Amino acid sequence: MNFEGWYPLLLVADVGPKKAVGTRVQGKEFVLWRDSHGSTHVWEDRCPHRGMKMSLGFVRGDHIACLYHGWEYDRGGQCQYIPAHPDLDVPQTIKIPRYPVIEAGSIVWACFQEPDSELPPFLELPSPSCGFKSIFADCPASRVAELIEKTPFNGVAPKVTAKSDRVLEIVLEGGTLTAAVQDVCEGHMAMHMSFDRFKASADQIPYSIWADQLRRDLETAARDIKTSEFAA
Amino acid sequence: MKRESVIFTFSGQFVVDSFLAFARHRAARLDMPLAILSSDETAISLAVEGQVDLVDAFEMACSLGPHDCIVLEAESSTATPELFEHRNERMNQ
Numbered sequence: 001m002n003f004e005g006w007y008p009l010l011l012v013a014d015v016g017p018k019k020a021v022g023t024r025v026q027g028k029e030f031v032l033w034r035d036s037h038g039s040t041h042v043w044e045d046r047c048p049h050r051g052m053k054m055s056l057g058f059v060r061g062d063h064i065a066c067l068y069h070g071w072e073y074d075r076g077g078q079c080q081y082i083p084a085h086p087d088l089d090v091p092q093t094i095k096i097p098r099y100p101v102i103e104a105g106s107i108v109w110a111c112f113q114e115p116d117s118e119l120p121p122f123l124e125l126p127s128p129s130c131g132f133k134s135i136f137a138d139c140p141a142s143r144v145a146e147l148i149e150k151t152p153f154n155g156v157a158p159k160v161t162a163k164s165d166r167v168l169e170i171v172l173e174g175g176t177l178t179a180a181v182q183d184v185c186e187g188h189m190a191m192h193m194s195f196d197r198f199k200a201s202a203d204q205i206p207y208s209i210w211a212d213q214l215r216r217d218l219e220t221a222a223r224d225i226k227t228s229e230f231a232a
Numbered sequence: 233m234k235r236e237s238v239i240f241t242f243s244g245q246f247v248v249d250s251f252l253a254f255a256r257h258r259a260a261r262l263d264m265p266l267a268i269l270s271s272d273e274t275a276i277s278l279a280v281e282g283q284v285d286l287v288d289a290f291e292m293a294c295s296l297g298p299h300d301c302i303v304l305e306a307e308s309s310t311a312t313p314e315l316f317e318h319r320n321e322r323m324n325q
Contacts, residue, residue: 048261085285087233091263 003112008166008180010108011131011192015040020064022055025112027185030099031055032108035062035075042101042110043077048094106131106194107180125167126178126194133208134192135215139222141181141189144168147221148179151214153207175199175207187222237281237311239269240291244304246273254298255290262286279311 007025010032015021020033022045029045031054041064045053052068059065063072063080071094072081079094100111105125139147145168149157159171163178170177175195182190193211195204242251248271255278259266264282271277280290297303 088283088285089233091261091286093261093263 005166006102006109006111008107008109008182008192009042011134011194012103012106012108012128013131014134015108018059020055020057020059022053023182023190024184025110026183028112029053029055030110031057031064032101032110033059033064035059035064037062039075040101040103040108041075042099042108044097046096047071048079048096054096103128105178107192126196127198129198130195132177132193132195132199132204133211134190135211136184136188136190137215137218137222138187139189139218140187141183143222143225144181144189144191144218147218148214150221151210151217153210172207172210177207189218233283233285235282236284236287237279237313238287238291239277239279239309239311240294241275241277241307241309242294242297242303242305243275243307244297245302246271246276247298247300248273248276250298251276251294251301254301255294258290258293262290264290281311281313 003026009023009025009030010021015032015034017034017038018036020031023030023032031043031045032040033043033054034040043054045055047054047057047066047068049066049071050068052066054064054066056067057065058067060072062075065072070083071079073096074080077096077098078092079090082088082090102109106128107125145160145162148160148168148170151158153172156173161169161171163169166181168179168181170179170193177193177195180192182192184190252268252271256266259280262282264280264286267279269277269279278294280287282290291306291308295303295306
């Protein structure tokens, strides 16, 4: 599996205090969790003990505990406590792989290779308060940019510009969205959207309705593409 | 926690390379030195040294073994540190 650069995972607002959330990038599973200091962590979503997903576990202060047998890991991914063996000096080898993470704009990003010296092109992203909505669709991430324009907003086709291979700018009537596209796995994508400036909740409603329609349209288009490719 | 050195002899049906790779991985995960004393398709003898609970965990893991091996019986005996160190030295040569 080839990872390159920084990947969008979630809207900042969607990983709350002391919460753990699971996600996937190119089919590989990761857990995001936020400790009591507010720092976000991205790790492999697997307890080294029995392989349970850590995203099903519990955040306890600066530790996250596995749901299955309660093994507790500190912020560095190191297992510090095994409830069934309270007197054990836990070996340093019992550790969960962790990855560089950064919150930029309204998005949590992670890097799954050696950290790039250059930060991703997200420095001009909207602030966290502008985070809008994430949609998840059964549609290849590589086809999203071309399909968005087929879902009109107020009767007008959106104007889509690729800011990078993972960031799109979507101009709609009355508002511009920045969309970070996540390649969840083959045939599945997520898109984490933010407004270019703060928009009150009530004003977001028509855009939310459009986003729901977009998700349905993406899935319909992806099914049609798959059918036509199969027929060919 | 108290430490111990133990020789385990597992009997059954083994794909030797598979079982030894499994044992090495588990010993590394538990941060325990491992010495392989003997191995064939019907019995494999290993020595490990570490905290008592970790040695128990190693025995449990190896008793289950990898999918292509069947462990029918596991016996243990106390290893002398000298034997263990000697075997490690030999493995590292």
